[in-house]
Amino acid sequence: MTGIHVTSEIGNLRKVCVHRPGDELLNLPPDSLDRLLFNDVPFLDVAQQEHDAFVDMLRSQGVEVLYLENLVAETFDASPKFRARFLDQFIAEASIKGDQMAKEVRAYLDSFEDNLALVKKTMAGITRSELDLPRTYPYTTLQDMVNEHFNRDSVLVVDPMPNLCFIRDPFACIGESVTVNRMHSPIRNRESLYMEHLFSCHPDFVNTPQLLSRTDPYSIEGGDVLNLTRKSLAVGVSQRTEPAAIDHIARNVFWNTEGSEIERIFAFEIPPYSEFTHLDTVFTQIDVDKYTVHPAILGSMRVYEMSKGSRPGEVRIKRHVDALERILEYATGVDGIKLIPCGGQDRLASVREQWNDGTNTLCIKPGTICVYQRNKVTNDLLYKEGLELLVVPSAELSRGRGGPRCMSAALQRADVL
Numbered sequence: 431m432t433g434i435h436v437t438s439e440i441g442n443l444r445k446v447c448v449h450r451p452g453d454e455l456l457n458l459p460p461d462s463l464d465r466l467l468f469n470d471v472p473f474l475d476v477a478q479q480e481h482d483a484f485v486d487m488l489r490s491q492g493v494e495v496l497y498l499e500n501l502v503a504e505t506f507d508a509s510p511k512f513r514a515r516f517l518d519q520f521i522a523e524a525s526i527k528g529d530q531m532a533k534e535v536r537a538y539l540d541s542f543e544d545n546l547a548l549v550k551k552t553m554a555g556i557t558r559s560e561l562d563l564p565r566t567y568p569y570t571t572l573q574d575m576v577n578e579h580f581n582r583d584s585v586l587v588v589d590p591m592p593n594l595c596f597i598r599d600p601f602a603c604i605g606e607s608v609t610v611n612r613m614h615s616p617i618r619n620r621e622s623l624y625m626e627h628l629f630s631c632h633p634d635f636v637n638t639p640q641l642l643s644r645t646d647p648y649s650i651e652g653g654d655v656l657n658l659t660r661k662s663l664a665v666g667v668s669q670r671t672e673p674a675a676i677d678h679i680a681r682n683v684f685w686n687t688e689g690s691e692i693e694r695i696f697a698f699e700i701p702p703y704s705e706f707t708h709l710d711t712v713f714t715q716i717d718v719d720k721y722t723v724h725p726a727i728l729g730s731m732r733v734y735e736m737s738k739g740s741r742p743g744e745v746r747i748k749r750h751v752d753a754l755e756r757i758l759e760y761a762t763g764v765d766g767i768k769l770i771p772c773g774g775q776d777r778l779a780s781v782r783e784q785w786n787d788g789t790n791t792l793c794i795k796p797g798t799i800c801v802y803q804r805n806k807v808t809n810d811l812l813y814k815e816g817l818e819l820l821v822v823p824s825a826e827l828s829r830g831r832g833g834p835r836c837m838s839a840a841l842q843r844a845d846v847l
């Protein structure tokens with residue numbers, strides 16, 4: 431089955447898209463980690479083994495797993511035009527300093543015969559030593575001249591995309607539609623180029639309705655989008671997602687998308703600090719009536735309920751201030767919602783395991799969730815609450831500050847509520 435179908439966070443997971451971490455994790459200068467939004471320099475071999483274990487676990491649960499890099503390479507194999515168009519845009523957005531340098535990078539990428547290797551190269555970043563630079567140029571720009579004389583030690587010519595394995599963020603699936611996201615920071619925004627490309631030319635995705643595209647002028651990231659039920663959607667108003675992006679989605683969902691079942695969108699305000707990057711670092715759903723939660727968010731929250739207005743194009747907005755469980759009960763129609771705090775009552779365990787994405791779980795089916803092995807206190811609690819745990823290794827994967835949910839983009843799930 432092709433296409434997108436996601437109306438919940440918990441219905442039997444049928445199809446996901448992932449990205450296996452690649453050489454981008456070798457192109458991480460420690461002094462650029464802040465800029466690259468990555469927190470450490472993982473050991474690539476082990477990160478790959480762990481990622482393979484994650485994929486094996488998904489497959490053992492009957493989930494079809496697609497690799498982003500393969501999908502993009504398939505489009506290049508199908509048409510040299512698609513390859514050329516992607517590379518044009520890739521170069522335009524790669525922040526390469528100097529026209530001549532951009533031409534060198536383009537020539538280098540054009541020289542790849544194998545399309546999969548090419549796609550992986552665009553993700554990995556390019557260092558100066560990979561390019562066969564002539565000794566002197568007929569310089570046409572000052573920038574190229576400065577590159578030659580002063581930038582010899584600036585190793586990266588094109589930045590890597592180390593966060594691409596957190597594939598949840600560059601796009602989001604909502605019902606049968608998607609958002610292809612303008613991401614908050616320019617450093618991550620290049621990631622959604624791949625999705626823009628797939629949704630414009632891969633035969634399995636080309637007909638998907640888009641609620642928002644990366645040319646829209648406000649940022650949003652998929653970690654902020656949670657499909658609560660067929661009729662209710664939750665979106666975080668966060669460091670990464672601007673309220674105007676949610677206005678845009680609401681207008682499209684309520685007025686311009688045929689067959690959309692969503693009647694209410696709940697915009698959850700979360701603090702704009704890096705500790706709360708996305709809604710899915712704050713809570714994730716693990717069963718019909720259970721959620722894991724970052725304890726720092728307990729207490730009352732401000733949530734805006736958006737619904738279709740009566741005049742054409744109008745969206746109605748109502749504000750709620752209440753405890754998270756009450757709001758979730760109201761939004762999903764499920765009573766007796768239970769929140770399971772990351773790390774339980776132990777404050778130190780809680781901050782430690784929150785740092786390692788103890789709240790960012792991936793639900794495979796109601797009550798069965800994938801968790802990182804290292805979050806032992808939280809996992810123990812979840813086990814005692816009756817959850818079935820699919821535990822995956824996480825020594826290296828966790829170093830970029832993303833968990834099982836953000837490492838997967840659910841493309842198809844069974845309906846639940």
Ligand SMILES: NC(=[NH2+])NCCC[C@H](N)C(=O)O
Nearest residue numbers: 467596653708830831832836
């Ligand atoms: N959906 C998520 N929780 N994504 C986490 C992404 C972490 C990544 N290092 C970033 O800052 O963007």
